[in-house]
Amino acid sequence: MGRRQAAAHAILGYRMKHPLALALILIATVAGLAAWWSSRATDTGAPLTPAEATPSSSPALSTLQATPQAQAHRERERFEADARDFFARASSLRPVERSERADALSRQIDRYEGDGGLSAGEAVLLRTALVKATVDDPAQQAEEVAAIAERYRTHADQRMAAFAAQQRSDPRFQTYKAREVQVVAEVMAMTSFPAGLTRDQYLRQRLQEERERAYAP
Amino acid sequence: MVAPVRPARLSLALATAGLTLMVAAPLKAEEGDYSFWQTLVNLVSPPKADNKVTAAQRTGNYPLLSNPSGFNDGFQAGRYDAWQTIQLAPSTGAVCGDGSPFKFFVNRVADTRNTIIYMEGGGACWDYASCTGQSGIRGARNPNGIPDDYMSLLNPGASLVSPFVTRVSPFDAVKTQGWNMVYVPYCTGDIYSGDKVAVYNDPSGQNAPLVWHHNGARNVRAVVSWLKDNLPRPTQMLSTGCSAGGAGSLTSYHPLRRDLAPTRSFLIDDSGPIFPTLKNGSPVDYPSQPLMALIRSAWGLDQPNGPLPYLASGLPQFDLNELGSLYPALSSKYANDRLGHTHFWKDLNYSSYSYERFYPDIANAPDQATKEARIHARWNTDTARLRDRLNTLNNFGGYFPQYRALNESHCTTIVDFKNADVQAQNLELKHFIDSVLDGQGKVIDASEQDDKADKAKPFNPLYWLIDQLLG
Numbered sequence: 001m002g003r004r005q006a007a008a009h010a011i012l013g014y015r016m017k018h019p020l021a022l023a024l025i026l027i028a029t030v031a032g033l034a035a036w037w038s039s040r041a042t043d044t045g046a047p048l049t050p051a052e053a054t055p056s057s058s059p060a061l062s063t064l065q066a067t068p069q070a071q072a073h074r075e076r077e078r079f080e081a082d083a084r085d086f087f088a089r090a091s092s093l094r095p096v097e098r099s100e101r102a103d104a105l106s107r108q109i110d111r112y113e114g115d116g117g118l119s120a121g122e123a124v125l126l127r128t129a130l131v132k133a134t135v136d137d138p139a140q141q142a143e144e145v146a147a148i149a150e151r152y153r154t155h156a157d158q159r160m161a162a163f164a165a166q167q168r169s170d171p172r173f174q175t176y177k178a179r180e181v182q183v184v185a186e187v188m189a190m191t192s193f194p195a196g197l198t199r200d201q202y203l204r205q206r207l208q209e210e211r212e213r214a215y216a217p
Numbered sequence: 218m219v220a221p222v223r224p225a226r227l228s229l230a231l232a233t234a235g236l237t238l239m240v241a242a243p244l245k246a247e248e249g250d251y252s253f254w255q256t257l258v259n260l261v262s263p264p265k266a267d268n269k270v271t272a273a274q275r276t277g278n279y280p281l282l283s284n285p286s287g288f289n290d291g292f293q294a295g296r297y298d299a300w301q302t303i304q305l306a307p308s309t310g311a312v313c314g315d316g317s318p319f320k321f322f323v324n325r326v327a328d329t330r331n332t333i334i335y336m337e338g339g340g341a342c343w344d345y346a347s348c349t350g351q352s353g354i355r356g357a358r359n360p361n362g363i364p365d366d367y368m369s370l371l372n373p374g375a376s377l378v379s380p381f382v383t384r385v386s387p388f389d390a391v392k393t394q395g396w397n398m399v400y401v402p403y404c405t406g407d408i409y410s411g412d413k414v415a416v417y418n419d420p421s422g423q424n425a426p427l428v429w430h431h432n433g434a435r436n437v438r439a440v441v442s443w444l445k446d447n448l449p450r451p452t453q454m455l456s457t458g459c460s461a462g463g464a465g466s467l468t469s470y471h472p473l474r475r476d477l478a479p480t481r482s483f484l485i486d487d488s489g490p491i492f493p494t495l496k497n498g499s500p501v502d503y504p505s506q507p508l509m510a511l512i513r514s515a516w517g518l519d520q521p522n523g524p525l526p527y528l529a530s531g532l533p534q535f536d537l538n539e540l541g542s543l544y545p546a547l548s549s550k551y552a553n554d555r556l557g558h559t560h561f562w563k564d565l566n567y568s569s570y571s572y573e574r575f576y577p578d579i580a581n582a583p584d585q586a587t588k589e590a591r592i593h594a595r596w597n598t599d600t601a602r603l604r605d606r607l608n609t610l611n612n613f614g615g616y617f618p619q620y621r622a623l624n625e626s627h628c629t630t631i632v633d634f635k636n637a638d639v640q641a642q643n644l645e646l647k648h649f650i651d652s653v654l655d656g657q658g659k660v661i662d663a664s665e666q667d668d669k670a671d672k673a674k675p676f677n678p679l680y681w682l683i684d685q686l687l688g
Contacts, residue, residue, distance in 0.1 A: 212306075
């Protein structure tokens, strides 16, 4: 069953139990049709804003827009739009406004980077661009950018060292690596291989089986 | 603060929205984008996969193998706009070079089906020295595997982040920034193409042999399998990457594009050329011949039913005696796709991998300038042949600027899309990218004659910073 079929099926079932739902569906449907016709009449190929694309008075719309997910989505869109606008217009902003907006963006970068919404690479580029946009003195600019780089590099070095330590103490990985040596020695000593496999194919298959065993839940 | 929404009310809203979006479906910004209504619905009820792996695709050579039932891959379908680590079980066939588990990264959005597959760059390896990361030898990225928090680390790969996979780039806008993003890390040293467990002996005899999994081809298959089973089929799809990732996007394009089955598909291979080279050609005429001969063996490319025969079985024009035939083979097979290749004439990175360890006159050059000149000369020969080949292909463009003061002129699409211009033709790299992603007719071909204008450009502190990070 397709998504749209499933939606219609769900609506049908719901309608039997809740007469009020029927009225809402009709309102939303009419509103949807109106929006569709509106879009056909004004479609210029440019992205449609929510206000253009949907009926603002629809109860269903209000409900969906009130979800935490929708709020987070709007906040993210606002952050991205603010960042684009800032970098496009930074040089024409008055120093105080430029500084305030840069500070606000920096806090947003902290927040999104902290919850995985920005990769380290994305965050570094954004932070570097903020320095370029707000610091006029080239020497100070270089100093601040170098400090950003150093902070990230130190963090990465620490995390990679921690990862290496974790690998060394991971019993599954260590079990596999121990078996890997044994299986390689065994297969290299063989002169014929089952099921018409080549040595390389057989070795790969054997080692995958060892990993499946080592990492079995 | 938003008031909590009662579940019953949300269900009704979803049901209503479901009907409304049926009639409001034409509301979209671009092919593959969801309507505003559908986006709102997606946020609370994430769209499911609609192009799952079939039983037939789970068998044969390079099957699409899924994680076993009950395996925790870490994916949260409703977590949008965040990098998620996707774990792949050993039974998918995926593994990193050192034998540790392979994983990749997804950043999902609610408002489009469109998807970019970005393959990370990071060198290559084919012997003990290069695969162990020995000092002084160009090797391969992530010899110790991929940490779960990889995307939050400023490793060299992350510092070379491309505007293609940057949600908010301070420097460039490109439509993939709003797409679902799939970041495939690189840990096998084989340009995502190999299928061999290599056993490399320590030439000094002091250490135990290195067991190295050149498993790139199967890793990509496992990624494709997961994407099919967990995300909607892309309407538009770009496969791209730089360096090894560019080469990987090229060599994996056919099976990846075939199985993900987007409506519109694009390829941009940045600085990962597979040069037209006769298998047994003379190195004088085909400078990449020694490298190709070595990796074909080291990575198991020619083994029975191996990566190259597998590719050839689906690409009638792919001639295994001349791997550069992959370009016309893809162009012909996917005549409606828009494909592009780009690299700098003065690339000193991929070229060094290609020739440095194969030509004594380079290894023994009396000084750095002579060494670079000898590398450039061979790169010019290879590049000219590739340029001429791409010129003949309608839907496979070639874009060859000269020089950029970043990362040894290696990769045109990293950090920003600037300074990869072809001034004589008044072209910027973005023109080429737009030609691939949004153009009509023949994909742009352009080649810059000399690097005078490029080298006359002022000092770029951002590029300097990135080079420091890489250093």
